[in-house]
Amino acid sequence: MLIMRRDRFTVIGRETGCHIFEGDGTRPIREADIRVKYRGTRVEFPEEIGGWRHAVQEEERRKEALGLPHRWNNDRFAVERVVVTRTHLAEEPVVTLTLQDADYYDFLTTSLNLERKQRNGLTLRKQYLESEDPVHAPAWMNCSFGVNVALETGRDGKMLFSRRSAHVAGPNSSRWNSSANEGMARKHDLPEDGSPISLHAVARRALFEELAVHATDELDLELLGFGLDLDNHQWAAFFRAVLPGLDEDTLRLRWSRGVTDKWEHDRFEFVPADPESVLGFMAGEPAERWTPCAPALFYLALVRGAVRRAGGDPAARFEVETAEQRVVEARRP
Template sequence: MSGIDVGNGVVGAILGVVFATLFQQGLQDVWFRIRRRSAGVVRSITFREQQGGGWSAFSLGPLHTSALIVDGDGGAVIPPESVHVQVLDGDIELPAEMSAWRDEIAAEEERVRESGERAPVWNGPRYAVESFEVSRTALDEHAEIHLRLRPTDYYTFLAAQQLDRRLADGSTPRGRHLDPDQPLTAPAFLQCSFGINIAVVTADHLLVVTHRSDRVRMAPGVWNSSVNEGLSQHIDSAGRNAPDLHSAARRGMREELALEPHEFSLFLLGFVLDVEKRAWSAHFYARLNDMTGEQLQTRMSRGVADRWEHQAMEYVPFRAVDVTRYLLRPDRIHRWAPVAPALFHLALVHVHGRASVERAEAQVVRRL
């Protein structure tokens, strides 16, 4: 090799180092921005395809529910004075074709009562949701809830639950009356349910989870919130007063867990709509003041008013990682009542904070 070639090689190497030093980081930055922008476009397209509208039901990794959190994020408590409930005059009236379905239910329950083949379903008085609205106070922007109800009964509720049954023209109540892009807009006769769901945590930090009985008419055999109670006209409306949601929650604690109001602290965290079944729910968190899981089990062994609604009960450490793993267990993930996972998430956020809970949930999902 000649001296000229060696000199050229040395010069080329030096120039290469200089150009790499001057331009490599810039080229890398440009390449990074291109990749990030492309990934953002892909994510945006995918998000639009998956979401469609502006509302999304609660999901956690592979667990997808039909529970839409309408108000509340778990962080702020909704005080009793911020909830305004009004009961309107006049019972719910079903359209003529659906009214015939209610007549079928009534006739079948009468036949069962006469034959004695099973216990008939009691046609208890309940409430339908005419409207649900949220406003904010002017100074601190706290939520003000306005809930308007109408009287109805359990047979009407059962008829209205047949959302996918064919009508005479081939359509269904779901297709005729509901717009998936406007989930909060629906006629009251399709919303004949308002319930109370409570996440109960014992003094030794155990979440109470219940397994619904196979004998109940609605959602048999699913795993559910600690307490689930429907609003009742006769029980929850003293005289002509509108029902009080906190009072109904305390009734549920007494009837399903044999707990008295002085034994727990109660917090309203949000309102949720099961968009599949058109069932509304107020979500509460209850912390037992002194009673441990073992003591609660002992208390319940002495008698519970509504024991028949549950066939089992389990206790889960009330930590985000443990509750998330429990929700996503292979033998649980497809057997949850629609609103239970959202309830437990809100309760975790209330106690442990959103950032901590979401970090733990993401960790569990990544390790599946």
């Protein structure tokens, strides 16, 4: 049987744990071409994995009863499938994302147990992510979908890097990540009026809750693509956001006055948004200090910025490649 091996994004000589499923940064995916379908049916675990989930739930309840730190459950989505097609004439990407019901304990059940052996002797990673195409893993393996935003300040031309706090659960704590990141949740992102879920609305929520970017702030927001974290098996949407009227000083002043989810990050770095400076910052931090998909997100954002400055010429992406070569050469012994 032929097994589909998904390639891993590589930058500044480092192979990451991220597979870019769609998008190269040269053009955005239009909001009208994102079709999110929601099926209100809950994911179903195989019997053995369902037992693992029960154990997760009981352990968190035990810790809560004892007054210990614990993870609280919330309603999330499971990714049933992601399908990409093209429009007939312009060949613009059209993405259909189909979601089911899941919760945070469902996510913990698989994400914390990818290396755990089942009774058949196979780990979840081996059976569903290595022996099969991980893109087509069953929905119960896909109980996380994150919206990731690379933010640029327009007034002073800087890119924002955020380091996840050590208090955040999961394998990405204390690592450099996107400027803002938000996992989709049914409470916040499923419209009560029955209208479709909007990934752009989730991105705006992430910017507000984590970075205090308000609805009244001018915002240039583009969806650049989709990725799959092959290390932790999590789907992600990649956005580039530019705030024409804000700068580093203004944002830091806002943060000092309170942010809804201030606990999610413990450090921020503003770096000049030109390719050489951004890639130089990435190269200056060890590979293990990055989440798997953050480098891919920022690279796509750099490409998009170069293309827009060139009036839409996709060949401008090679400006980023040239800058990358300079960064690599400067760090050779």
